[in-house]
Amino acid sequence: MTATTTETGGSDDDVLYEVSEGIATITLNRPAQRNALTVAANRRLYELWQEIDFDGAVGAVVLTSADCGTFCAGMDLKEAARIRRERGEDILAVLRDPFYGRMREVRKPIVAAMTGHFVAGGMVLALNADLRVGLAGTRGGITEARMGRGAPWAVPLVWMLPQPVLMELILTGETMDIERLHQLGFVNYVEPTPDAVRTRARELARRICSNAPLSVAAGKASIMAAMAEGCVRGLAMAAKIHEPVYASEDAQEGPRAFAERRPPRWLGR
Incomplete structure (x- = not known):
C-alpha cells in the first residue's frame, strides 16, 4: 500500500503504532532519514500520547524505531530549512509539541528501546521515557550547540546525570558512549543487537503490565x-x-x- 503524504511533507507511515497484550509499541519509521522527526511525526506522537492515556487496554509503552543505526537523529533539518524558506517561520513555531512535553505527562510507563545512536530530539525522547535500553557501541548526546539551537528540554537531566557530565554534553555538543551512560545510570540496560534491545524493552514492559x-x-x-x-x-x-x-x-x-x-x-x- 502506498503511504499518504501529509501537508507538511511527512508520511502517515512515519510513526507506526500497535497494541498487543497490553503493550503499545510506537515505531519511528524513517530509516532513510535516520528516523529524523518531521512536523507530521511530532503531531502523531502527541496524538498517540493522548490515545494511550485513555486506553484502558494499554499498561506500558515501548518506543523504538526502524533499524538504520540511529534511534532518532532529532528534528528533520531539511524540513526545518524548507519551512523557514517557504513560510519565514522557525520550525518550533509550527510544531504542536515543540519539546515533546506531552510525553512527560503520560501516565503509563514508557520504555525507550534505542536501537541506534540518539541525539537532539532523539535524546529528548530518551530522557522523557521512564526506562531506557540501548544498543552496544552507540552514542547519545545533546548536539544543539553545534547547530545554533538550544536544549531547554534537557533540564530534567539534572536529576538523571551528574552535573559536570551534563555540562559537558550541553556545552561541547559531543556525544557519549552508551556504555558510559549506562555506568552513570541513565540507561538501564545495554544489549548487543537491535532485536535484543527490543526484546529486553518488551520484557520490561511485560513485567510492568503484570503488576497492579x-x-x-x-x-x-x-x-x-x-x-x-x-x-x-x-x-x-x-x-x-x-x-x-x-x-x-x-x-x-x-x-x-x-x-x-x-x-x-x-x-x-
Missing part, C-alpha cells in the same frame, strides 16, 4: 512529582497520590492472592 495498574501509575506519578517539587513536597504529594491505591480492591487482592498461592487478578480499581 493503580500501583504502577501512582509509582510513576510519585517519582515525577518528587522531581518537580523536591523531597519534602514530593513526599507529601506521593502520599496523596497513593491514597486511592491503598483504598482499592487491588490492595486487598495482592495479599489475598499471596496467601492463597495464586497469581493476583488485578481489577484496576
Whole structure:
C-alpha cells in the first residue's frame, strides 16, 4: 500500500503504532532519514500520547524505531530549512509539541528501546521515557550547540546525570558512549543487537503490565512529582497520590492472592 503524504511533507507511515497484550509499541519509521522527526511525526506522537492515556487496554509503552543505526537523529533539518524558506517561520513555531512535553505527562510507563545512536530530539525522547535500553557501541548526546539551537528540554537531566557530565554534553555538543551512560545510570540496560534491545524493552514492559495498574501509575506519578517539587513536597504529594491505591480492591487482592498461592487478578480499581 502506498503511504499518504501529509501537508507538511511527512508520511502517515512515519510513526507506526500497535497494541498487543497490553503493550503499545510506537515505531519511528524513517530509516532513510535516520528516523529524523518531521512536523507530521511530532503531531502523531502527541496524538498517540493522548490515545494511550485513555486506553484502558494499554499498561506500558515501548518506543523504538526502524533499524538504520540511529534511534532518532532529532528534528528533520531539511524540513526545518524548507519551512523557514517557504513560510519565514522557525520550525518550533509550527510544531504542536515543540519539546515533546506531552510525553512527560503520560501516565503509563514508557520504555525507550534505542536501537541506534540518539541525539537532539532523539535524546529528548530518551530522557522523557521512564526506562531506557540501548544498543552496544552507540552514542547519545545533546548536539544543539553545534547547530545554533538550544536544549531547554534537557533540564530534567539534572536529576538523571551528574552535573559536570551534563555540562559537558550541553556545552561541547559531543556525544557519549552508551556504555558510559549506562555506568552513570541513565540507561538501564545495554544489549548487543537491535532485536535484543527490543526484546529486553518488551520484557520490561511485560513485567510492568503484570503488576497492579493503580500501583504502577501512582509509582510513576510519585517519582515525577518528587522531581518537580523536591523531597519534602514530593513526599507529601506521593502520599496523596497513593491514597486511592491503598483504598482499592487491588490492595486487598495482592495479599489475598499471596496467601492463597495464586497469581493476583488485578481489577484496576
